[in-house]
Amino acid sequence: MAGKFFPMSQFENTLNYAQQMDEQDPLKEFRGKFYFPDFHEKTVRYFTGNSLGLQPKTTVKYIAEELEAWAKFGVEGHFLAKRPWFSYHENLTEMAANVVGALPIEVVITHSLTTNLHLLMVSFYRPSGKRTKILCEAKAFPSDQYALESQVKFHGLDLSEHLVEVAPREGEQLIREEDILAKIEELGDELALVMIGGVNYYTGQLFDMKTITEAGHKVGAIVGFDLAHAAGNINLKLHDWGVDFAAWCGYKYLNSSPGGVSGMFVHERHAFSPELPRFAGWWGYDKDKRFQMEPGFIPMRGAEGWQLSNAPILGMAAHLASLEIFAEAGMERIGEKRDLMTAYLEFVIEDISNKNADRCTFELITPRDKTKRGAQLSIMAKGQGKALFDALSDLGVVADWREPNVVRVAPAPLYNSFEDCYWFGQLLEQAIQ
Ligand SMILES: *Cc1c(COP(=O)(O)O)cnc(C)c1O
Numbered sequence: 001m002a003g004k005f006f007p008m009s010q011f012e013n014t015l016n017y018a019q020q021m022d023e024q025d026p027l028k029e030f031r032g033k034f035y036f037p038d039f040h041e042k043t044v045r046y047f048t049g050n051s052l053g054l055q056p057k058t059t060v061k062y063i064a065e066e067l068e069a070w071a072k073f074g075v076e077g078h079f080l081a082k083r084p085w086f087s088y089h090e091n092l093t094e095m096a097a098n099v100v101g102a103l104p105i106e107v108v109i110t111h112s113l114t115t116n117l118h119l120l121m122v123s124f125y126r127p128s129g130k131r132t133k134i135l136c137e138a139k140a141f142p143s144d145q146y147a148l149e150s151q152v153k154f155h156g157l158d159l160s161e162h163l164v165e166v167a168p169r170e171g172e173q174l175i176r177e178e179d180i181l182a183k184i185e186e187l188g189d190e191l192a193l194v195m196i197g198g199v200n201y202y203t204g205q206l207f208d209m210k211t212i213t214e215a216g217h218k219v220g221a222i223v224g225f226d227l228a229h230a231a232g233n234i235n236l237k238l239h240d241w242g243v244d245f246a247a248w249c250g251y252k253y254l255n256s257s258p259g260g261v262s263g264m265f266v267h268e269r270h271a272f273s274p275e276l277p278r279f280a281g282w283w284g285y286d287k288d289k290r291f292q293m294e295p296g297f298i299p300m301r302g303a304e305g306w307q308l309s310n311a312p313i314l315g316m317a318a319h320l321a322s323l324e325i326f327a328e329a330g331m332e333r334i335g336e337k338r339d340l341m342t343a344y345l346e347f348v349i350e351d352i353s354n355k356n357a358d359r360c361t362f363e364l365i366t367p368r369d370k371t372k373r374g375a376q377l378s379i380m381a382k383g384q385g386k387a388l389f390d391a392l393s394d395l396g397v398v399a400d401w402r403e404p405n406v407v408r409v410a411p412a413p414l415y416n417s418f419e420d421c422y423w424f425g426q427l428l429e430q431a432i433q
Contacts, residue, residue: 011347018422021344027329027337027413033057034255034415042396045420045427049412050201050229050376051400053255056325062317083320085313087287089304092316095323096263099254099331100227100246101237105271105302109250109319110283110311113228113262114143116247119306120264121151123278124222124245125193131220132157134193135183137175138167141201144226148195173365173380174205177212184215191221198230198246202402204366204376204410206234210241217242228252231263232326233374235335238265245270250319253375253412254326257318261311264303271302281308329414337413339370344418345377345411348425356432360384365406376410378402384432391431397424 011017022028034054037044046054069081078086089109097107110116125134132155136148152162164187166180184191194216199206209225216223224245230236232253238246246265250256270276278299282290284307286298299305326334346364353362365378381388382405389401400408411421 011344013348013351013422013425015419015422018344018418021340021418025337025418027333028417030325030329031415031417033325036415037398040396045397045423047397047399047409047411047416047420047424049255049416050233050252050408050410052251052258053232053253053322053412054415055257056255056321058324059257059318059321062321063314066313066317085311088313088316089307089311091320092323095327096319099236099323099326100231100248100263100265101235101241102239102265103268106239106265106268108264108303108307109261109316110264110307111262111309112259113226113247113249114147116262116264116306117144117147117226118151119279119308120224120245120247120266121147121193121195123270123276123306124224125151125155125195126277127155127157127162127192130190131192133162133164133187133190134195135164135166135180135187135191135221136194137180137196137200138165139202140197141226141228144195144197174203174367175200175207177208180207180212181215184212184219184221187221188219191216191219194221194223196225198225198227198236199234199374199376201229202365202378202406202408204229204373204378204408206230206367206371206373209243210237213242213244227263229376230374232334233338233376235331239268243267250315250322254319255322255414257315259315261315261319264306266303266306268302274299274305278306279308283307283309283311325414334413338375338411341411341413341416341418341421342373342375342377343370345409345421345424348421349377349379349428352425352429352432356429359432360388374410375412376408379407379409381405381407388431392427395427395430397427 033056069077073080083091092109093104093107096109097104148163152159166175166183168175198209213223222244227246227248231248244267248263250260251258280297284299284305286300349362360383363380365380367373
């Protein structure tokens with residue numbers, strides 16, 4: 001597929017070129033499957049699919065079907081609805097597993113992301129003897145930081161000693177993978193858990209999850225990832241990489257409604273371990289005997305055994321609508337377009353930066369190597385502050401600002417176009433003026 005595109009060395013920062021790229025894009029019809037925000041006098045250029053993905057046009061139909069089933073059947077919808085609510089999540093499992101490179105038994109869609117991280121750490125962070133420490137990345141997403149801190153404290157352990165962070169070196173923005181690997185080795189048999197964001201939310205840096213997992217396992221630790229910024233963005237192979245557990249949210253690249261449902265991955269090797277400690281609820285109970293309501297928890301096999309509650313069907317319906325689009329497009333093609341379009345946006349920004357070097361320069365924090373990033377580019381605007389971002393917003397660009405001077409933009413392969421990237425450059429240039 002990639003061969004159908006122009007080679008990158010020929011990128012041009014012109015409308016005509018961007019439109020030709022769109023013309024040749026194998027995923028071009030997918031843009032029409034989404035609603036684009038329209039709250040502005042100017043056309044909105046949406047680059048925050050990494051924060052809240054756009055709404056598929058099919059979402060309303062899937063939700064309406066469940067509202068109708070509720071109206072028609074009341075409680076009997078659990079069994080009589082076209083997709084019975086009792087087992088609704090099963091409609092999502094296989095497609096979600098394909099998105100993250102997992103076996104169906106390893107995946108369940110349930111709860112929300114931070115909840116799932118806690119539930120997984122209850123099972124997989126079990127400090128004992130010497131092996132008590134967690135390794136994470138410095139400046140992790142705040143919710144992950146709080147989750148990790150509270151897990152350490154929950155076990156009555158001292159935070160400063162047990163939560164070990166790997167930070168970028170002095171004067172650098174990115175974390176060197178070699179530093180993560182060295183820290184894993186150094187901690188050795190004191191390391192209980194490695195828990196890292198697969199793609200860093202701030203810099204867009206993608207970590208080599210396979211290598212980190214192998215290094216963690218080599219010293220006897222458990223390895224888990226937060227994939228909030230990776231699911232639906234990166235070509236993941238969680239099963240093959242041997243990752244122990246992971247969780248992600250459905251509402252960023254996965255376009256499954258604000259605060260929508262989350263995914264959980266538990267590797268097959270833990271799938272048949274009823275003895276793993278866990279916080280249990282009835283929806284994780286052996287399905288055939290769930291309604292016998294007997295005391296004594298018997299978990300379902302696989303990731304489903306971590307479910308607590310009966311599923312929020314409307315949120316699950318939104319996720320189903322989106323996963324069907326991912327299944328149709330395929331992560332393979334999504335990944336090819338992601339690399340090309342992100343490279344094009346990078347080229348456009350660089351061109352604008354060079355042309356306006358007297359006023360301002362843009363430094364890319366995100367790795368330039370496409371194997372070390374996904375769709376997100378984090379740009380540091382040197383010589384400019386929030387006024388630049390406000391001007392950009394006034395021109396119709398929806399992006400994301402982080403103090404002191406970082407703009408995050410993510411062209412989402414399913415619905416962004418090369419023309420969007422071209423216009424981003426034009427509007428950025430206007431905003432500088
Ligand atoms: C978006 C995001 C979250 C959000 O968690 P919720 O429980 O869905 O609010 C957590 N962690 C990371 C790394 C994120 O990017």
